[in-house]
Structure formats: C-alpha cells, structure tokens
Amino acid sequence: MTIIVDQPQFENDGEEQKPNNGEESGLVLDGGFCIPNTNSFGHNFRDYKIESERQKGVENFYRTNHINQTVDFVKRMREEYGKLDKVEMSIWECCELLNQVVDESDPDLDEPQIEHLLQTAEAIRKDYPNQDWLHLTALIHDLGKVLLHPSFGELPQWAVVGDTFPVGCAFDKSIVHSKYFMENPDYNNSNYNTKCGIYLERCGLDNVMMSWGHDDYMYLVAKENGTSLPSAGLFIIRYHSFYALHRSEAYKHLMNEEDVENLKWLQIFNKYDLYSKSKVRVDVENVKPYYQSLIDKYFPAKLRW
Ligand SMILES: O[C@H]1[C@H](O)[C@@H](O)[C@H](O)[C@@H](O)[C@H]1O
Numbered sequence: 001m002t003i004i005v006d007q008p009q010f011e012n013d014g015e016e017q018k019p020n021n022g023e024e025s026g027l028v029l030d031g032g033f034c035i036p037n038t039n040s041f042g043h044n045f046r047d048y049k050i051e052s053e054r055q056k057g058v059e060n061f062y063r064t065n066h067i068n069q070t071v072d073f074v075k076r077m078r079e080e081y082g083k084l085d086k087v088e089m090s091i092w093e094c095c096e097l098l099n100q101v102v103d104e105s106d107p108d109l110d111e112p113q114i115e116h117l118l119q120t121a122e123a124i125r126k127d128y129p130n131q132d133w134l135h136l137t138a139l140i141h142d143l144g145k146v147l148l149h150p151s152f153g154e155l156p157q158w159a160v161v162g163d164t165f166p167v168g169c170a171f172d173k174s175i176v177h178s179k180y181f182m183e184n185p186d187y188n189n190s191n192y193n194t195k196c197g198i199y200l201e202r203c204g205l206d207n208v209m210m211s212w213g214h215d216d217y218m219y220l221v222a223k224e225n226g227t228s229l230p231s232a233g234l235f236i237i238r239y240h241s242f243y244a245l246h247r248s249e250a251y252k253h254l255m256n257e258e259d260v261e262n263l264k265w266l267q268i269f270n271k272y273d274l275y276s277k278s279k280v281r282v283d284v285e286n287v288k289p290y291y292q293s294l295i296d297k298y299f300p301a302k303l304r305w
C-alpha cells in the first residue's frame, strides 16, 4: 500500500482546473497509483462470493435493497429529501458526523468513514495534483451516508449504501446479487421491465431515476446549495456506486454525450475510491487546512441538508 499520509507538498498555481476528457490531456488511467492485491481482511476487493460472516451480512443487505428499491420508493425519497430541511451544517461538520455511521454493505472497509474519505482524496491528490476539484470530490463523495444518522430520519442501510442501479427499466444481471430482484414488485411490471423501460435510448442519465442512496442525495445537496464544482465532479458523486455502468458497461444505451465524457473521470476516480481502503491512517489535523481551503472555494460556509 503506497498512500503517503503526511501532508504532501504540492505546487499550487492557484489556477482553476478545468476537467477535460482523458484523451485530450493525455491522462493515464493508472496515474502511478499502486493497486493492492487484497483488502483489509486479506480478501480480493469486491469479492461478493467469499464464504464469511461478513459476506452473509452483505448478501442479506443486498436482498433487502433489491426488494425495496422501486420506482415509487425512489420518487418518495427524492421528494422528501429534496426539501433539504433536515439540518444546516458545513461540509467539514458533515465529515465529522459521518464518523458516527457504519456502512454494512461494504465488504472491504474496516475503518471510520472519515478515514476512507481522506484516504481516497489523498491518494488521488498525489496522482492528480493540479485537479483540486477532484480532491474535493473525493473528500465529499460519501457524505450522503449521513442519511443513516438519527438527525436525518435514520434511514435503513438498504436505502443509503451499496451499489446503485436504475429503476424504471430492467435490472441488469451484472448487478451484485441480482437474483434478489425477482422479489421486487417492479420486476413483473411490464412498463418497467424492458431494456429502456420508461426511458428513451440516449436520454442522458440525468433523466434516469437511480435507486435511492447516498450518491443521489449528496449530488442533490451539492447542486441545490450552489456548488461551483465542475460537471465531472457532480457526475462522480452521483454515479460512483453505479458499478453496473462504470465496471460492467451495462445501461450504456441510456447515456448521452456529456455522460460519456464524464464517465472517463468516474473510472479514474473509482480506482482510488475502491483500492485506497487500507489500514494506513491519515493525520486528519494535518490535512484539514488544505481541504478546508477547497471547501471554501467550491461551497458556501453552511449548507442546507
Ligand atoms: O458497499 C459500498 C459502499 O456503500 C460505497 O460507499 C458505495 O459507493 C459502493 O458502491 C458500495 O459497494
């Protein structure tokens, strides 16, 4: 594991970094980051087939998730949490609040959530020192998990964490533990169970309803609070759990051209999100001033959640 945890010295020319697609800038997808062979438990990453107590819990999690994430449920959640009337707090306060929640869907993570945020952000910062928006995106990508906290109504795990997928069209086989979709009421609904379902081909992911969880919620919070993060940053936040798309290439027929461009950044980001989960602790106080400066640049001091 090669994450440098001491505050790295980067030259910052203070210039706004515009995202572009990987091809134009000649970005290499592996940016020098070293992918470890095993997770904190000594297993392969995202191996959902291993026989273990933890995996039983994860499988049970996905069963409930796949049964309950329906078009109706997503509509209700979007409406309720779109009000942003639950809490008022800063981004950093939310990072700290997140330490009080546990993600039961994750077979790889065994650290407090803030460790994961900073490990991801520091690893990506090392390889892409000039893309400050990407560092901040990494820091905040999982903040939507505060939906598990009592001050947000303490939503159940299945409504907050785990991989996401579109609702309103057929569930793809590549989704983790996809057999449990057979028990989802939308599974037999002929409006919802075809390749495009209620959507048009190439309609753009912005027009597609994703299963409700921390991705879509954090996207909404960032957008509605007027963030100046570029569209690629918002795309990463919104679709980082959509493994069926960014790993298995399912649902590509729903993307428009902007999605295709943004997907390149998501695929870069994913490696850091997934493989930086390690026992190497980040010195939070040491790196906080840097991340606070990014928060000040891209967000208001207080946000509505
Ligand atoms: O279990 C994990 C975890 O909940 C992550 O935050 C999410 O982004 C992943 O997609 C999921 O597999």
Ligand SMILES: [Fe+2]
Binding pocket: 141, 142, 214, 240, 241
């Ligand atoms: Fe996540």
Ligand SMILES: [Fe+2]
Binding pocket: 116, 141, 142, 273
């Ligand atoms: Fe994450």
